[in-house]
Amino acid sequence: DGGITQSPKYLFRKEGQNVTLSCEQNLNHDAMYWYRQDPGQGLRLIYYSQIVNDFQKGDIAEGYSVSREKKESFPLTVTSAQKNPTAFYLCASSPSPLYGYTFGSGTRLTVV
Amino acid sequence: KQEVTQIPAALSVPEGENLVLNCSFTDSAIYNLQWFRQDPGKGLTSLLLIQSSQREQTSGRLNASLDKSSGRSTLYIAASQPGDSATYLCCTTQGAQKLVFGQGTRLTINP
Numbered sequence: 001d002g003g004i005t006q007s008p009k010y011l012f013r014k015e016g017q018n019v020t021l022s023c024e025q026n027l028n029h030d031a032m033y034w035y036r037q038d039p040g041q042g043l044r045l046i047y048y049s050q051i052v053n054d055f056q057k058g059d060i061a062e063g064y065s066v067s068r069e070k071k072e073s074f075p076l077t078v079t080s081a082q083k084n085p086t087a088f089y090l091c092a093s094s095p096s097p098l099y100g101y102t103f104g105s106g107t108r109l110t111v112v
Numbered sequence: 113k114q115e116v117t118q119i120p121a122a123l124s125v126p127e128g129e130n131l132v133l134n135c136s137f138t139d140s141a142i143y144n145l146q147w148f149r150q151d152p153g154k155g156l157t158s159l160l161l162i163q164s165s166q167r168e169q170t171s172g173r174l175n176a177s178l179d180k181s182s183g184r185s186t187l188y189i190a191a192s193q194p195g196d197s198a199t200y201l202c203c204t205t206q207g208a209q210k211l212v213f214g215q216g217t218r219l220t221i222n223p
Binding site: 006031033040042043045048050056058088090092097098099100101102103104105106108 | 143144146148153154155156157158161163201203205208209210211213214215216
């Protein structure tokens with residue numbers, strides 16, 4: 001079945017550590033996105049990528065980094081510079097804006 | 113800048129009722145409008161996608177309409193069931209590269 005796989009489902013990080021969230025899609029979509037969801041704040045865009053080896057900052061990119069070395073993969077690294085990383089992270093992909101977006105099942109990151 | 117508003121923030125109705133969820137947006141230059149469902153702790157499940165040239169889409173008991181001129185979309189749920197309880201999110205595009213989401217409507221269907 002085609003879709004987006006996010007792993008792990010739950011992730012715990014100690015303060016000062018970098019962690020990487022995985023996002024893999026087998027939909028052959030060109031564009032991929034990372035969103036952060038916090039209670040009462042809705043979804044906010046972190047980074048997006050339209051093609052391999054190219055990506056752009058979203059609205060809240062500070063403290064995050066991404067790479068897009070393969071069409072299928074768009075990992076997100078939450079660095080120690082992100083002051084409040086505890087949140088639910090969602091990855092999405094799209095073939096083009098006309099055809100909508102598919103989301104993964106999310107990763108819940110908790111700082112301990 | 114695109115802004116999306118969903119009203120009401122929460123809704124509780126008895127099973128079997130028909131209901132309407134509302135979504136408004138400020139910029140009519142959109143590619144599409146998409147409705148999602150989110151269960152607690154889960155990802156987003158796409159319900160309906162309306163492209164900018166379309167007026168409505170239907171899937172089973174769900175019907176979504178789009179009026180770009182007024183900046184509004186509605187999601188109609190017929191004969192509601194307890195399994196419909198979830199948060200419903202609408203989102204639309206800002207330019208060709210960004211999605212903007214509403215805050216969602218938390219729906220509870222009481223048996």
